[in-house]
Amino acid sequence: EAGVTQFPSHSVIExxxxxxxxxxxxxxxxxxxxxxxxxxxxxxxxxxxxKESKQDESGMPNNRFLAERTGGTxxxxxxxxxxxxxxxxxxxxxxxxxxxxxxxxxxxxxxxLLVL
Amino acid sequence: xxxxxxxxxxxTLSEEAFLxxxxxxxxxxxxxxxxxxxxxxxxxxxxxxxxxADDKGSNKGFEATYRKETTSFHLEKxxxxxxxxxxxxxxxxxxxxxxxxxxxxxxxxxxx
Numbered sequence: 458e459a460g461v462t463q464f465p466s467h468s469v470i471e472x473x474x475x476x477x478x479x480x481x482x483x484x485x486x487x488x489x490x491x492x493x494x495x496x497x498x499x500x501x502x503x504x505x506x507x508k509e510s511k512q513d514e515s516g517m518p519n520n521r522f523l524a525e526r527t528g529g530t531x532x533x534x535x536x537x538x539x540x541x542x543x544x545x546x547x548x549x550x551x552x553x554x555x556x557x558x559x560x561x562x563x564x565x566x567x568x569x570l571l572v573l
Numbered sequence: 574x575x576x577x578x579x580x581x582x583x584x585t586l587s588e589e590a591f592l593x594x595x596x597x598x599x600x601x602x603x604x605x606x607x608x609x610x611x612x613x614x615x616x617x618x619x620x621x622x623x624x625x626a627d628d629k630g631s632n633k634g635f636e637a638t639y640r641k642e643t644t645s646f647h648l649e650k651x652x653x654x655x656x657x658x659x660x661x662x663x664x665x666x667x668x669x670x671x672x673x674x675x676x677x678x679x680x681x682x683x684x685x
Contacts, residue, residue, distance in 0.1 A: 461616060500662065500675040556671050564616035
């Protein structure tokens, strides 16, 4: 069974440009999560989808970030326009049920974003 | 709010050495505690977990005991291997939130 996949693995862009990250969860997983790790710091929650609906987007830093999950399958995270502080590793995770003590989240390898 | 503090790395060890990675937490209520591992080029994987005080989580030779009195969840392994080289993240969830709170991660490098 394929795991969570993310594309691209790396992206280098200039400040002001737009970047779109993609996440393909494990097939059948209704719950999809985005996280971000800024260099050397904690992994921070960004948002959570249940199917195509945003369940919790309390971690989204500002309105330059737009996440979508049309059709409840793959998800995209767009940053427009990108700023220097957006650099970091963006992780996607999915779970069959709601993540918690009894339900494991499966993480993708991350997209490493560098904004110059 | 909830927080997790783990020792800074990198931790560099020789093969077969004893490993300890310290993790302490601050949380309301009684959280569940986790260790995740990220091997090079891969996503985070759940390594072990403990859901209540004095529980011991274990997997692949790694162990961690939920210590409520010291709010700690230190990761240990008696004899590390080169293949254990990875980044280890301590995390907690609970208090009504299912979203884990992560520490900063500790890089482990094991030399042959």
